[in-house]
Amino acid sequence: MTAGGLQRLPLIDLRARLATNPHGGPATTVPLARKRGIVIHYHGPAIPPDADEVAVLQAAARYHVARDWDEMPGNGLHTAGDGLMYHLAVGRTGALYWCRDVEAVLWHCGAWPANAEALAVLVLIGGDQHATAAQLAALRRLCDTWRDLGHGDEVWGHQELQPTSCPGTLMADFVLPYREGRRIGVAYGHYFTETGHFVGGAFWEYWQRHGGLMIFGYPLTEEIVEDGRTVQYFERAVFEWWPENRPPYQVLLRRLGAAALAARETTPTS
Template sequence: MPRKRLYLILRPRSYFDWGSSGASVTYPSRGLVIHYNGPATNLRTHSDCIAYWKRVRRDHMAGNGWADLGYSWGACRHGEVFTGRGLHRYQAAQGTTRGNSEWYSVTLMLGGDEQPTEGHIQAVRDLRAYLMARGVGGAIRGHRDFVSTSCPGDVLYDLVLDGVFGAKGNGNPSSGGGSGMTSVRPIRSQQTAVNSLGHNPKLDVDGLWGPKTEAGVKWLQGKVGVTADGLWGSATEAAYQAAGGDAPTQVEVKVPPFPLPRGAYFGPKDGPAESVSGYFSHRSDLRRWQKQMLVRGWSIDADGLYGPQTARVAKQFQREKSLGVDSLIGPATWTAAWTAPIT
């Protein structure tokens, strides 16, 4: 395992003699998707990892006809993060339009029966912190959450479900020094702050990061006299408060009341008859819960239908928040969608 560091080792594309990515521009905001290679890679040395990363790009471009390698980043067994498409680029890895445009991807550069090293795991944690510092949600998913596939393998997917990759990471790249970079103000609070200084048009206070919010933060930074990089760090926070802004707070989100009768749940179509003691599988107000889960970073269609996708998301969310794990959406699971911390 690499020695414990206080920073992220992030290898830029120039490290591999590549220019800028030819992939189209987009602003993923929901979180990070875990991938693996499939067959074993048998990587051992740092040179092995570099050669592998270059080979993946070559294969993806020549074999698949893609504009670049499919992943945003790769996690090296030695604890380093290799840049692929990088920030603000459309993916080719998740298999769905929403998955490729709204989520970043990272492959752990292993496969078969190979076990992740502590370096692999720390690299993903550091990358997650790096993205969260730039307004990206902290959610972690597996490739199989988007399409029918074995990726990222059972070993890595169990780590996704157990929250291993969600532990604290060090998001400050080695080129910048420091001891870990995180946003000091929640996204909703950033949007409220931008609006408070007179930004026109006002930002939607929805907790979602995108080009409008990034531009708004840069506008605020210019107004308060700090570097306009779009990242709300300690310097921006201090300058904003010096300009009369309020201290960061979580913007209150009102929880809509659970819409079903006492004892009823949103559940499968083949459950008991839709009655006071039954399951409701098709309701317009189920769409409200699904939309809130989208805001939280989950990949789910807000269609008002309780199907396999909604059941899977509900079950994973319940496990993540230590709720009763049954995939049914009752009062506790409904309320937690608005009140539980986003992790």
């Protein structure tokens, strides 16, 4: 069992660290060639920004294993889950967690055949939280890659397949704009196989217009949040996103020389 070609993305394999139940269900698979589309989910309850995301996923797996998935309550039967009901999860910094083999059939929504054939993706937000720029970039990259692998370009929000509030703000922030092909945050750009990182949106535009590889080098990170500001590290620069500025000053380069000098001045000499 594999990630179905998604290994080209920087997946963090958590499969062996998440609770499973060999006696649970659905415990079935479908051939990879039949896999089509993606269903987007959110966590439900809000997730604290400083939460340990692996621990959140481990708790969710334990819940899914213990939950009664039988759709006819009161019949005296208990249908336990066989594991976490999401194939992949997307963290706040854009980390992609591999949770289940993609061939696995999961009880992740109430519609058929979507619950058998689609890829189930959990974005680690909940309540009225919004996905970070890094999450949107990683989610777009995942959807694009799945499409490029020949699994269709259908993207649904969970609520479109079953009465639920899931995936919350992701319907407006991602699902509908993605289907309509609109730019959303950092939803377009380039994935660098050389370093395994994606550059999107305004950072991608700036990188291209101001010298590209020769000036900035390859990306060394995904977009991350430092002191409340979205940044991305390159071999020879750090890009910062300043949405409060007027264009073309929303992408600024960190003053690396000043930072290095300040660090040197505060370092005690022997």
